Each structure stands twice: as structure tokens, then as C-alpha cells.
Amino acid sequence: MAINSTGLRPDREADDNLHSSLPTPASDVVEALASASLRCVECATLYPALEVGQPPRYRCDCGGVLDVEMDFHLPQQGNPVKPNPAALRYGLGPEVDGGTPTAGSPWRQVFDERAANPPIWSISSDKMLLDNSGVWRYRELILPAPERFVVTRPEGNTGLYPVGIENTASGRAGHRQIGAYAGLERFFLKHEGENPTGSFKDRGMTVGVTMANMLGAKAVACASTGNTSASLASYAAQAGLEGIVFLPAGNVSAGKLAQSLAYGARTVQIDGDFDDAMRLVEQVCNELGIYLLNSLNPFRVEGQKAIGFEILQQLDWQAPDWLVLPAGNLGNTSAIGKAFRQAYNLSLISHMPRIASIQAAGANPFYKSFKQGFAQRESVQADTVATAIRIGNPVSYTRARRVIEESDGIVEQVTDEEILAAKAVIDRAGIGCEPASATTLAGVRKLVAQGIIKRDEQVVGILTGNLLKDSKTGIPQTVAGGSVKATIEAVRSVLL
Amino acid sequence: MAINSTGLRPDREADDNLHSSLPTPASDVVEALASASLRCVECATLYPALEVGQPPRYRCDCGGVLDVEMDFHLPQQGNPVKPNPAALRYGLGPEVDGGTPTAGSPWRQVFDERAANPPIWSISSDKMLLDNSGVWRYRELILPAPERFVVTRPEGNTGLYPVGIENTASGRAGHRQIGAYAGLERFFLKHEGENPTGSFKDRGMTVGVTMANMLGAKAVACASTGNTSASLASYAAQAGLEGIVFLPAGNVSAGKLAQSLAYGARTVQIDGDFDDAMRLVEQVCNELGIYLLNSLNPFRVEGQKAIGFEILQQLDWQAPDWLVLPAGNLGNTSAIGKAFRQAYNLSLISHMPRIASIQAAGANPFYKSFKQGFAQRESVQADTVATAIRIGNPVSYTRARRVIEESDGIVEQVTDEEILAAKAVIDRAGIGCEPASATTLAGVRKLVAQGIIKRDEQVVGILTGNLLKDSKTGIPQTVAGGSVKATIEAVRSVLL
Numbered sequence: 001m002a003i004n005s006t007g008l009r010p011d012r013e014a015d016d017n018l019h020s021s022l023p024t025p026a027s028d029v030v031e032a033l034a035s036a037s038l039r040c041v042e043c044a045t046l047y048p049a050l051e052v053g054q055p056p057r058y059r060c061d062c063g064g065v066l067d068v069e070m071d072f073h074l075p076q077q078g079n080p081v082k083p084n085p086a087a088l089r090y091g092l093g094p095e096v097d098g099g100t101p102t103a104g105s106p107w108r109q110v111f112d113e114r115a116a117n118p119p120i121w122s123i124s125s126d127k128m129l130l131d132n133s134g135v136w137r138y139r140e141l142i143l144p145a146p147e148r149f150v151v152t153r154p155e156g157n158t159g160l161y162p163v164g165i166e167n168t169a170s171g172r173a174g175h176r177q178i179g180a181y182a183g184l185e186r187f188f189l190k191h192e193g194e195n196p197t198g199s200f201k202d203r204g205m206t207v208g209v210t211m212a213n214m215l216g217a218k219a220v221a222c223a224s225t226g227n228t229s230a231s232l233a234s235y236a237a238q239a240g241l242e243g244i245v246f247l248p249a250g251n252v253s254a255g256k257l258a259q260s261l262a263y264g265a266r267t268v269q270i271d272g273d274f275d276d277a278m279r280l281v282e283q284v285c286n287e288l289g290i291y292l293l294n295s296l297n298p299f300r301v302e303g304q305k306a307i308g309f310e311i312l313q314q315l316d317w318q319a320p321d322w323l324v325l326p327a328g329n330l331g332n333t334s335a336i337g338k339a340f341r342q343a344y345n346l347s348l349i350s351h352m353p354r355i356a357s358i359q360a361a362g363a364n365p366f367y368k369s370f371k372q373g374f375a376q377r378e379s380v381q382a383d384t385v386a387t388a389i390r391i392g393n394p395v396s397y398t399r400a401r402r403v404i405e406e407s408d409g410i411v412e413q414v415t416d417e418e419i420l421a422a423k424a425v426i427d428r429a430g431i432g433c434e435p436a437s438a439t440t441l442a443g444v445r446k447l448v449a450q451g452i453i454k455r456d457e458q459v460v461g462i463l464t465g466n467l468l469k470d471s472k473t474g475i476p477q478t479v480a481g482g483s484v485k486a487t488i489e490a491v492r493s494v495l496l
Numbered sequence: 497m498a499i500n501s502t503g504l505r506p507d508r509e510a511d512d513n514l515h516s517s518l519p520t521p522a523s524d525v526v527e528a529l530a531s532a533s534l535r536c537v538e539c540a541t542l543y544p545a546l547e548v549g550q551p552p553r554y555r556c557d558c559g560g561v562l563d564v565e566m567d568f569h570l571p572q573q574g575n576p577v578k579p580n581p582a583a584l585r586y587g588l589g590p591e592v593d594g595g596t597p598t599a600g601s602p603w604r605q606v607f608d609e610r611a612a613n614p615p616i617w618s619i620s621s622d623k624m625l626l627d628n629s630g631v632w633r634y635r636e637l638i639l640p641a642p643e644r645f646v647v648t649r650p651e652g653n654t655g656l657y658p659v660g661i662e663n664t665a666s667g668r669a670g671h672r673q674i675g676a677y678a679g680l681e682r683f684f685l686k687h688e689g690e691n692p693t694g695s696f697k698d699r700g701m702t703v704g705v706t707m708a709n710m711l712g713a714k715a716v717a718c719a720s721t722g723n724t725s726a727s728l729a730s731y732a733a734q735a736g737l738e739g740i741v742f743l744p745a746g747n748v749s750a751g752k753l754a755q756s757l758a759y760g761a762r763t764v765q766i767d768g769d770f771d772d773a774m775r776l777v778e779q780v781c782n783e784l785g786i787y788l789l790n791s792l793n794p795f796r797v798e799g800q801k802a803i804g805f806e807i808l809q810q811l812d813w814q815a816p817d818w819l820v821l822p823a824g825n826l827g828n829t830s831a832i833g834k835a836f837r838q839a840y841n842l843s844l845i846s847h848m849p850r851i852a853s854i855q856a857a858g859a860n861p862f863y864k865s866f867k868q869g870f871a872q873r874e875s876v877q878a879d880t881v882a883t884a885i886r887i888g889n890p891v892s893y894t895r896a897r898r899v900i901e902e903s904d905g906i907v908e909q910v911t912d913e914e915i916l917a918a919k920a921v922i923d924r925a926g927i928g929c930e931p932a933s934a935t936t937l938a939g940v941r942k943l944v945a946q947g948i949i950k951r952d953e954q955v956v957g958i959l960t961g962n963l964l965k966d967s968k969t970g971i972p973q974t975v976a977g978g979s980v981k982a983t984i985e986a987v988r989s990v991l992l
Contacts, residue, residue: 116612149666173736198964237926240669249979258967264924267975272982284987404884428760430733468694470962471754479763483745486768491780
């Protein structure tokens with residue numbers, strides 16, 4: 001069935017009798033997915049996570065995006081812990097002891113004990129330690145995958161850098177410049193560029209490729225030239241699956257694909273626009289046992305929730321006041337907001353952080369909707385130097401809107417100049433990031449200047465990608481100054 | 497004093513009355529360095545690590561390279577643990593229990609407990625956890641720096657990937673291709689490309705910049721366009737020091753310097769050859785309170801020892817049979833061999849691994865010396881696509897020779913074609929590395945084929961840098977195949 005990529009009702013095509021060529025799932029897979037469902041974010045229809053004999057479902061029949069729902073089971077007990085919907089309201093919540101609700105202790109204890117295992121490989125065993133992954137450490141809240149299917153590098157365990165005016169140690173004077181630029185006393189930067197392929201995409205891809213493994217797919221595919229394709233190619237290669245990148249022809253920058261090509265991904269260039277390409281891709285994937293790991297795959301978002309859980313754990317379960325991040329396709333806004341919501345409902349934390357999603361002014365559909373109170377879903381022709389968030393019609397709009405509303409959040413926009421200026425600050429501090437990541441700092445500075453974020457509030461900002469991803473944008477491209485004579489006086493004169 | 501960069505006796509220049517402009521060190525610095533000395537690797541002269549009122553010493557008066565010697569003190573007790581020189585012989589050693597000597601338990605316990613601390617930041621404190629650094633976790637064996645001077649990202653804690661035919665788990669079929677290529681059943685790859693700036697240099701730079709901090713230097717300098725300058729620039733920026741890169745003019749590829757320039761390093765181009773540049777640099781550094789962090793700085797090598805300690809810890813203190821690594825300036829060969837020697841002397845491990853240093857055939861001075869039983873120190877005009885090991889006259893020759901001799905080690909060489917073929921295997925497995933790193937795998941394959949490394953021996957190989965460091969060498973630069981029509985049949989036909 002062909003799906004219109006704007007999310008409206010699909011057109012029915014002649015190929016309605018497509019059948020899945022994925023094998024029948026193993027019994028432990030069926031059992032693992034029995035407690036998971038997929039809820040349409042538009043019409044609320046509920047589907048099972050696994051429809052045996054059917055191709056994987058990527059959308060509701062109405063065309064809407066799907067969101068995973070799961071019962072959460074503490075590992076030892078096996079009794080489902082029901083989330084408390086009444087606890088959703090910001091600021092209200094269960095009994096608090098020492099800053100964290102006592103009811104959340106069993107879960108916090110599980111995650112803290114797992115984080116305390118040193119990553120040791122016994123020299124004679126191939127046993128893989130799920131606990132050491134920054135995603136699978138929280139597996140009961142992400143995907144109850146049987147261990148034999150899990151494809152993990154591991155990923156996550158990324159740095160949380162104190163960079164605020166008051167919370168930066170003496171051996172980090174350069175880092176404190178970031179806090180000074182932001183105007184914040186207690187500021188942390190969470191650096192997802194420290195993941196194995198250099199971006200946060202690894203968080204989602206470990207779950208997506210694990211699902212592909214569980215379903216017996218021979219290959220996984222996406223349509224992206226950037227961080228997504230690099231991550232997909234790496235995890236597919238690790239698992240021994242084929243990684244395929246579908247692209248509209250003429251949109252194939254080998255530089256952006258270098259990482260994917262190195263990891264061995266296969267590219268298919270399609271003569272048509274992006275909508276044509278995506279429609280065909282979904283059709284042929286179902287036919288050929290290829291699992292689609294595009295941004296609308298709901299299990300990728302589940303993996304990205306781990307960014308939120310890990311931040312909370314690294315802060316010893318003291319939720320910050322604000323979480324600020326770049327906003328493009330709105331996958332992270334949806335995922336991290338969902339993680340905080342679930343953490344709050346499970347009493348892991350005593351309050352929900354407010355989410356601030358920052359868009360590039362040249363790619364600001366979510367900002368435009370926010371300014372009208374989300375009266376209308378906007379879309380734009382996107383154009384920004386921050387190419388990773390250069391999205392005109394974000395797939396996860398509805399999920400992200402919910403996150404902003406329930407967290408009493410904000411959507412803001414910043415110009416390309418502001419983004420590049422912020423990137424220079426992050427780079428010169430010695431940390432470094434790819435251009436789109438700096439949107440976070442540009443947004444924080446703006447919100448602090450406006451008094452929306454207070455100077456003494458606790459803020460965590462996400463850096464989404466590694467400096468090495470882009471060696472050109474916003475980086476000096478020539479070496480300043482000519483040469484000096486090979487004498488002590490000449491060298492001394494340029495240094496003083 | 498001017499120093500000839502080949503390590504021979506210095507020429508005396510008119511500027512003999514240079515004086516240090518570094519401030520008098522603080523009392524806790526003097527105390528911390530009191531137990532450290534610098535031993536000349538050529539003539540064995542011993543110097544104190546800190547000569548108050550003197551500029552930092554980078555060489556022996558005879559021109560020889562210096563090596564750090566220290567007493568080791570267990571943290572709680574404060575009693576020095578004397579290493580046992582009689583235990584140096586491979587295969588002999590103290591009483592062994594369960595694979596590790598019982599006498600080493602106190603040290604192993606210290607390091608294992610530190611590795612078991614989850615990396616948590618208390619939201620209201622700027623306390624930095626040295627234990628979480630893959631270098632400072634082993635600080636009693638590396639540098640007893642007072643905590644207030646330590647400049648750490650943190651670094652280390654890099655992946656140790658099982659990739660052998662027999663020790664690779666089911667979710668890693670792609671990784672097993674590496675073991676198949678090597679011909680090894682139990683093979684691990686230690687990926688130093690996962691350090692903060694993308695190479696193993698961060699291990700040494702955290703110690704070097706910490707020393708600069710202890711000495712009150714205003715700036716740190718090196719002469720390198722590659723990984724060293726990137727690491728130096730990042731740590732200098734973090735510490736609020738100036739990072740300076742000295743270069744012979746005309747040798748300034750902005751692409752290779754992109755990382756350094758992003759981090760804010762300053763470049764000084766000198767009109768002369770490399771020898772001229774280095775001579776001047778050392779002179780002016782002493783004058784201007786700039787601490788020189790070139791490859792001959794002995795404290796950088798101390799930090800690189802942590803690679804060895806961490807490997808041992810990740811293998812639960814079961815020493816492998818072989819350690820294989822790329823060999824350029826021989827800093828890692830010296831450092832990791834020294835780490836294994838010290839670990840053995842402290843009874844942390846029951847035997848010393850054999851070290852195999854692999855050179856590029858076009859940059860093989862150490863190999864040529866090895867083939868003559870080290871009768872003569874060779875030098876060559878270096879030329880190889882593996883630019884990070886393109887060194888004709890390695891600074892750490894003498895230290896590395898000792899390591900090969902005492903570990904019953906091997907020096908081998910591989911061609912550029914073999915290096916690039918091995919890189920393709922590592923990349924296609926989904927792990928990826930920069931070109932010089934692949935020298936390791938090329939060397940392993942060759943040594944296994946020759947029967948020098950046995951198929952069932954336990955081998956650890958070092959990957960020195962991240963894939964993202966070089967997006968061109970050994971990576972497909974064009975996207976294969978044309979485009980296909982936007983129909984299901986056409987797309988299907990290219991995929992099947």
C-alpha cells in the first residue's frame with residue numbers, strides 16, 4: 001500500500017496483495033513483543049507490535065505515525081508496574097524523599113547496579129554485557145528483546161560535561177566559557193557525538209537493527225545521506241545484515257556518504273523526488289524482507305529515550321529544570337520527552353523537566369505552529385547551514401507537540417549566524433560539535449537573555465553530533481598568518 | 497641550548513643564559529614530583545623530574561631521550577611497592593592463583609573498585625571523578641598529580657571488541673569477519689579512536705597538559721599537523737591555556753589542521769625545515785613559559801601506558817599472548833610495553849604479553865634495525881599512505897627496542913596495499929578506523945600466515961584512530977551505479 005508522506009490517508013495501489021517475505025518469528029520473539037503495542041498518534045488506534053504473517057507496520061491505516069506502548073516489568077519480579085496517568089501534571093507527584101520519590105527506588109536500584117559493572121570481557125567467553133550499553137541498561141523501558149538478537153556496539157555512556165559558571169571545576173576553565181556564553185550558573189552538555197558512529201542515531205539504531213534481527217530480516221534500509229545512514233550501515237554490518245540507503249538521484253554527495261560507504265552500505269538512487277522514493281521504498285521493503293528503519297520507525301524513537309534516562313542517571317536522578325535540544329524531524333524531542341514522562345510516572349524523578357526545542361530559523365515549521373498555540377501543523381521549505389535539522393515537515397510533529405504541552409515547554413528559533421557563533425564557542429572550549437548541535441547553545445543563550453530560562457536554573461543541553469562529522473562548516477579553512485624567519489627573535493616576536 | 501633532533505650531542509649556542517620563565521611550583525607539586533625521576537635511555541643518567549629554577553628538561557645533556565621512573569604507592573597505605581627486577585623474565589613469576597598472581601591483589605582491587613563507580617555528577621557540585629578517566633584510574637602508576645591540577649575530559653574507557661572466529665557473539669557476525677581475515681580464534685581490537693578527539697593521543701595529552709598546569713605554564717606547544725595537534729588543542733582549550741602548533745612553512749594542510757583550528761590552536765609557520773623548526777621551538781619555549789608537548793616529552797608516554805593497563809583490566813587481568821600495534825614514532829610500543837612490564841613486576845598479571853610492532857614498508861626504520869638484531873639504529877626517508885606512522889627516525893627507538901627484547905617481541909612490516917585491504921575489512925565490519933590503525937590487522941594476518949602467531953593464541957590489536965579522521969583514504973569516493981526508474985519493478989530488479 002502506498003503511503004502519502006504527509007501523513008494523510010493512503011492511496012490504494014494495484015499491488016494490494018503484497019505479502020511479507022519475513023519468516024515466522026521465533027517463539028521468544030513472539031513472547032517478548034506480546035507486551036508491546038503500537039498506538040496511532042493521530043487517531044489512537046491500537047495495533048499489536050507484532051502482526052504474525054503481516055509485513056511490519058510502519059503507519060496506521062489512517063496514515064498516522066505509530067508510538068510504542070509497553071507494560072514495564074521490573075526484572076526480578078516480573079509483575080507489571082502500571083504507570084500512573086494522574087501523575088502527569090507538572091509539579092505534582094508521589095511522596096518525595098531526599099529529592100527522589102521513594103516509590104521509584106526499585107527501578108533506580110536496577111539501573112544503578114547495572115551502571116556499576118566495569119566493562120570486562122572474560123577472555124574465554126563471548127558473553128556480551130547488555131548492562132554496559134547506554135541503551136540496553138534501560139531495556140525494560142525500551143524493548144524486551146531476547147538477548148540473542150540484540151545488536152549492540154555498545155553505544156551511549158556519553159559524556160555529560162559541566163560547563164556552567166558555577167558548576168565547572170578548576171581544570172576546565174575553557175569549558176566554563178560555554179556557561180558564560182549561555183549566561184547560566186549550572187549548565188551541562190550531553191555529548192551524543194561520543195557515540196560509536198559519532199551521533200545520537202546509534203541510540204535508535206541499536207534497537208531498530210535488533211528488531212530487524214528479531215523479525216529475521218535480511219537487510220535494513222533508510223533514506224538519508226547523513227547521520228542516519230552512517231549509523232544504519234555500521235549496525236547492519238555488525239549484525240551481518242545488508243544496509244541499504246535509498247536516495248533521490250542527484251542528491252548523492254559522496255562526502256556525506258563517506259562513512260556509510262566505508263561501512264559497506266549499498267546505495268540505490270531513484271529517479272524521482274523524495275516522496276516517490278519513499279513510497280517505492282516502503283513497498284519494496286515489505287516485498288523483499290527488508291526492514292525499514294526510517295525516522296517513522298517507532299522502535300528507533302524508543303532507543304533514543306535512553307538519552308533521557310542516562311541524563312537522569314548521570315545526575316543521580318535529580319531531574320534538571322530544563323532540557324534543551326536541536327529540533328529537526330522532532331524524533332529526539334519526542335523520545336526524550338517520552339523518557340521523562342515515563343520516568344516521572346515510574347517515580348524515578350520528582351518532577352518533569354521543561355523541554356525547549358530549538359529550530360533553525362530557516363527550518364522552523366514546529367516553531368511556527370508553537371507560536372499559534374499549535375492551532376495548525378505548519379510546513380516550510382527548509383534551508384539552513386545546520387543540515388542535520390534541515391527538515392520542512394517533521395515526521396514526529398504530533399508526538400513532539402504533546403511533549404511541549406505536557407512539559408510546559410518552549411519552541412524557539414535561532415538564525416544560522418547564531419548557530420555558527422555558538423558552535424565556535426563550543427569548539428574553542430575544546431569540546432567541539434557538528435553544526436546542528438550548536439543550535440542548542442544558541443537557543444539557551446537566547447532564552448536566558450529573554451528571561452525565560454533563569455540564570456540559576458539547572459539546564460542540560462544536548463549536543464547531537466561529533467566535531468569530526470563536518471570539517472568545513474564554521475571552522476577556519478586557512479591557516480592564519482604567513483611564515484616567520486627561522487630565528488629566535490622572529491619566533492619570539494610572533495608569540496609575544 | 498640547541499638540540500640536534502637525531503639525538504646526538506647538542507651544539508652549544510650563544511643563548512646559553514636562557515632562564516626559565518615558569519613560576520616557582522606550588523608546594524604540593526614539588527611534593528608530588530619528589531618521587532619521580534627522569535632516566536636517560538642512552539647513558540642512564542638520572543635527573544629529578546622537577547628541577548626548581550630550571551626550565552623543564554626534555555633531553556639528557558647527552559641528547560638522549562628521557563624516561564620517567566617512579567616509586568609506586570598503593571593509595572591507602574602510602575608504603576612504596578618496590579618492583580621486582582628478577583621477575584622480568586618472560587614466563588617466570590610469582591605464585592599464581594586462578595591465573596593472576598596473588599601478590600597483585602591489592603592493586604587490582606584498587607583499579608577494579610574505581611572502574612565500578614558509575615559516572616555520576618552531583619547536580620550541585622563541581623567534583624570531578626578521577627576514577628572515571630581511563631588514564632587517571634591508574635594514577636599511582638602514571639603521575640601522582642594533585643587533583644586540582646588535573647586536566648581530564650575524561651579520556652580512555654575505549655571499546656575492546658571481540659572479533660575472533662571463536663570469541664565473537666552472535667549479534668556480531670560482521671565483526672567476526674575481522675577474525676576470519678586475521679586467521680585468529682580469540683582476537684580483540686582495542687579502539688583508541690573512541691577517545692574524545694578521536695585518537696590515542698588523548699591518553700598522553702591529559703598527563704602532559706596536567707604537567708603544564710602543575711608547572712604554571714601559560715601555553716603548550718607541539719610540532720604536528722595530525723592527531724597530536726588536535727589533542728593538544730582540545731586539552732589546552734579545556735584548561736584555559738594557549739595551544740600552539742609549530743610547523744615548517746609550506747607543510748600546512750588546513751584539512752589536517754581543521755580539528756586543531758576549530759579547538760582554537762594557534763599556528764606558527766617557520767621558514768625552514770623540521771630540524772630548524774624544532775630547535776627554535778625548544779629554545780623559545782623555555783624562554784616564554786611554554787611547555788613543550790612534543791613526542792619526546794616523557795610524561796606523554798606515561799599517559800599512554802594506560803592503554804596497556806586498561807586492556808589488562810578489561811580482560812580481567814588475564815594477560816593476552818600478544819599485543820599488536822602500528823609503529824611510527826614508537827611512543828605506543830614504548831608505553832604499552834612499559835605498562836606490561838610494570839604490571840608484571842607488580843604481580844598484576846602472571847606473564848608478559850609478546851609485543852608485535854608493525855611498520856609500513858615505506859616507513860620501516862625500526863623493522864630494518866630489528867632484522868639485524870638491533871645492531872644499528874636505522875633511519876629512512878618515510879613514505880606511506882598511513883600518514884600517522886610516516887616517520888623516518890623514531891624518537892622512542894631505544895625504549896621500543898628494550899620492549900621488543902624483553903617481551904620476546906617481533907617487528908614486522910606491511911605494504912600500503914596490505915594496510916588498505918585491512919582497513920576495508922575493519923570498515924566493512926562496521927567498526928571503522930583511520931588508515932594507519934589498519935596496520936595492526938595487516939600485521940596480524942601476516943604473522944598468523946607465517947605461523948609466528950598461532951591461530952589459537954589470544955591476541956589484542958590496537959586501533960589508534962577514528963574512521964572520521966580521514967574521509968578519503970581507502971574509502972569509496974563515488975556512489976556506485978546510476979539511477980533507476982521510480983517504479984516498483986525497477987527498484988526490485990536492482991535489489992534482487
